[in-house]
Amino acid sequence: MSTEIKRAVCPYDCPTTCGFFVETDGNKIIKTIPDKNHPASQGILCRKMRKYEDSVNSDKRILKPLIRTGKKSGGEFREASWDEAVKLISGRWKEIIDENGPEAIAYCNYSGVMSDIQRNCGEAFFNYMGACSLVKTLCSTAKGVGYSNVVGKTSSLDPREIKDSDLYIIWGSNMMATSIQSMPDIINAKRDGKKIILVEPYAESMKQYCDEIILIKPGTDGALALAMMNVLVKHGFADEEFLRENADGYEEFKETLSEYSPEWAEGITGIPAKTIENFAAEYGRAKAPAIILGSGNSRYGNGAMTVRLITILSLFTGVWMNKGGGICGCAPIDTSYVNLKLINRTDFRQKPAKRININQLGTAIKDKEIKSLYVYGGNPANSVSNIKAVLEGLEREDIFTVVHERFMTDTAKYADVILPATFSVEQTDIYRSYGYCTLQTARKAVEPPGECKSNWDTFCLLAKEMGYEDEYFTRTEDEMFEFVLNNPTKAVEKLSYRERQELFNGGSVNMPFSDHTVWKTDSGKIKIVNEKLAESMPRYIESHGGEYPIKLISVPDVHTLNTVFTNNPNLSNKRGTMRLAIHSKDAEARGIKNKDRIICFNDLAEVEFEAFVTENIAKGTAAAVGTFRSEQTLNGLGVNALHHDRLSDMGEATTMNDNTVDIRLA
Ligand SMILES: Nc1nc2c(c(=O)[nH]1)N[C@H]1C(S)=C(S)[C@@H](COP(=O)(O)OP(=O)(O)OC[C@H]3O[C@@H](n4cnc5c(=O)[nH]c(N)nc54)[C@H](O)[C@@H]3O)O[C@H]1N2
Ligand SMILES: Nc1nc2c(c(=O)[nH]1)N[C@H]1C(S)=C(S)[C@@H](COP(=O)(O)OP(=O)(O)OC[C@H]3O[C@@H](n4cnc5c(=O)[nH]c(N)nc54)[C@H](O)[C@@H]3O)O[C@H]1N2
Ligand code: SF4
Ligand SMILES: [Mo]
Numbered sequence: 001m002s003t004e005i006k007r008a009v010c011p012y013d014c015p016t017t018c019g020f021f022v023e024t025d026g027n028k029i030i031k032t033i034p035d036k037n038h039p040a041s042q043g044i045l046c047r048k049m050r051k052y053e054d055s056v057n058s059d060k061r062i063l064k065p066l067i068r069t070g071k072k073s074g075g076e077f078r079e080a081s082w083d084e085a086v087k088l089i090s091g092r093w094k095e096i097i098d099e100n101g102p103e104a105i106a107y108c109n110y111s112g113v114m115s116d117i118q119r120n121c122g123e124a125f126f127n128y129m130g131a132c133s134l135v136k137t138l139c140s141t142a143k144g145v146g147y148s149n150v151v152g153k154t155s156s157l158d159p160r161e162i163k164d165s166d167l168y169i170i171w172g173s174n175m176m177a178t179s180i181q182s183m184p185d186i187i188n189a190k191r192d193g194k195k196i197i198l199v200e201p202y203a204e205s206m207k208q209y210c211d212e213i214i215l216i217k218p219g220t221d222g223a224l225a226l227a228m229m230n231v232l233v234k235h236g237f238a239d240e241e242f243l244r245e246n247a248d249g250y251e252e253f254k255e256t257l258s259e260y261s262p263e264w265a266e267g268i269t270g271i272p273a274k275t276i277e278n279f280a281a282e283y284g285r286a287k288a289p290a291i292i293l294g295s296g297n298s299r300y301g302n303g304a305m306t307v308r309l310i311t312i313l314s315l316f317t318g319v320w321m322n323k324g325g326g327i328c329g330c331a332p333i334d335t336s337y338v339n340l341k342l343i344n345r346t347d348f349r350q351k352p353a354k355r356i357n358i359n360q361l362g363t364a365i366k367d368k369e370i371k372s373l374y375v376y377g378g379n380p381a382n383s384v385s386n387i388k389a390v391l392e393g394l395e396r397e398d399i400f401t402v403v404h405e406r407f408m409t410d411t412a413k414y415a416d417v418i419l420p421a422t423f424s425v426e427q428t429d430i431y432r433s434y435g436y437c438t439l440q441t442a443r444k445a446v447e448p449p450g451e452c453k454s455n456w457d458t459f460c461l462l463a464k465e466m467g468y469e470d471e472y473f474t475r476t477e478d479e480m481f482e483f484v485l486n487n488p489t490k491a492v493e494k495l496s497y498r499e500r501q502e503l504f505n506g507g508s509v510n511m512p513f514s515d516h517t518v519w520k521t522d523s524g525k526i527k528i529v530n531e532k533l534a535e536s537m538p539r540y541i542e543s544h545g546g547e548y549p550i551k552l553i554s555v556p557d558v559h560t561l562n563t564v565f566t567n568n569p570n571l572s573n574k575r576g577t578m579r580l581a582i583h584s585k586d587a588e589a590r591g592i593k594n595k596d597r598i599i600c601f602n603d604l605a606e607v608e609f610e611a612f613v614t615e616n617i618a619k620g621t622a623a624a625v626g627t628f629r630s631e632q633t634l635n636g637l638g639v640n641a642l643h644h645d646r647l648s649d650m651g652e653a654t655t656m657n658d659n660t661v662d663i664r665l666a
Pocket of ligand 3: 012561
């Protein structure tokens, strides 16, 4: 059998955006091969992707359009042709637009495929239609806003720059799950005697790689950062000359710091004052400490302020000027690699429409004014907060729902029409990374099975049927790909001929690291005080919290990525039963032992878990690991049923870690 090796890029929502190769027999993917020379992943593929062929060739894939025959969510469908499905959809949409206007149509898209054309082409379609617009803030928008409120467009460290750091603070990141490619640097640093400190409410996964574990109460990291800055000033570790020269508002901010003593912070964070003193001093002495910041602590009612405070802390001792010093995990790229406007076509929208925040999708689609919902590259029936509201909306007989999917997800079960979707290796696209300075492309490696179609091809078909005549919708996928590459941004224009050629054929290009020492803000200075904000002076604000005694957080699982891979039995089985980690003291107080069936409850729902009793979690905290399909849950509900749909202080982002619950034996 003759086979061929083709280049591929991981399309999932991870900071690394790993590159790899696939071996094909001309028909199917038969093997996934890591790329040792890849600039970011360097031959390391996570366990989810090591046998990607199992996911791509799964016999559970949807291969034909399906039309509902039974009740909503009943899972009864009949096969249909694309022609019938597309005519049905466009027919209903035209009726709805005639009767109620285009804002009666909503869409939902998130992280299923992160490559630029396939992810964003739906924006162009719904902009053209004039449908409701979607506020896509399900993940880490509060983090981005908190960071840029201080340093504007100045970039954070690319993970490849932390090799030069002399102290590592892993601040709320389960790197074993979400940034495995940086783990060799952590392991090597520890071996070389550099210290690794973990700041986490839930340290189970990372504890063995760290020298010191600081367990913190969820949502209180801002208080820790402030107390550290109090100590840095008190003991002369703050680089005051640097701050006076480079930052707006240092003197005023410094005056407020005396309030934020380690003893004050102990009361809020649960971390002993002495530990805070020592941590701050250790940080103050380091020449090039790297704060590796996850997104977990931004998913709170105070999330943007928390990240703002940690960003200020990272600047407080002047270490951004030293190689390896600074913050890693925010935005390492300070320029644009792809001209996104060519894809999402914001210019198609004639007037502003009703905005739907994805975190509040349930409330939005319960509203009878919404007559149709189109879902692609997302699984809101599992991934969005306040699941009961989402399901109530999806259950409506009078909401015409179309789901473009690869598998029969919980969301797809509620569809009137399901359209079969492709995998990344069956489509052509451009891949930016949000964690590394790389730009990649991959051409289609194999033809899709059955009648699966990419998002691009599907939207072009729907546009044709709707009578949308713009040239945009007439291009083939390859033509669109080449059109975007032929209209490069300034950063891409600077690449060599060979690199540009590589992008055309499918390849990974290493872009230069950014300069972390030029402040790309409106004043050209670091914004400690930012007059443009309602909260111009940074301070500690409380998270939303709630009336129940236990704080609930949701954390990533190493075997799955949100609900992607939950249809792969090898990975799901290894992940095991839906678990809730709780501290042994909290368990004891409730008569709960390890592996007991427990009910976690609040005003929104009751969700059953298996108890995981541990010392590696802050007291008064419960951590739900992974996102589950309903059939894999214990009582039909996942943890998101316990999440309110409140938004963050800035960035309109998720606050999925900011809920309270109580727990009892089942
Ligand atoms: N409890 C809990 N909830 C969470 C999280 C958590 O850790 N715990 N994480 C949160 C975060 S950070 C995020 S980003 C969100 C993710 O939320 P979502 O993006 O809604 O959820 P996913 O589970 O990633 O679902 C993506 C779906 O897209 C489909 N898909 C993949 N590729 C394609 C394609 O090319 N075309 C089409 N049409 N479909 C495709 C996949 O089959 C999958 O069903 O979840 C959030 N919710
Ligand atoms: N294996 C795997 N990989 C993934 C994902 C996955 O689900 N599984 N998800 C993908 C997605 S969608 C994203 S957005 C990225 C990043 O995904 P994220 O969900 O941002 O993951 P992490 O950055 O590892 O950060 C989560 C960590 O924050 C901690 N945390 C929660 N609250 C607090 C707090 O108040 N303070 C502190 N200090 N820590 C807190 C949690 O305990 C957890 O360890 O990863 C991607 N990669
Ligand atoms: S899921 Fe994340 S870590 Fe795994 S291959 Fe894809 S980008 Fe890399
Ligand atoms: Mo995410």
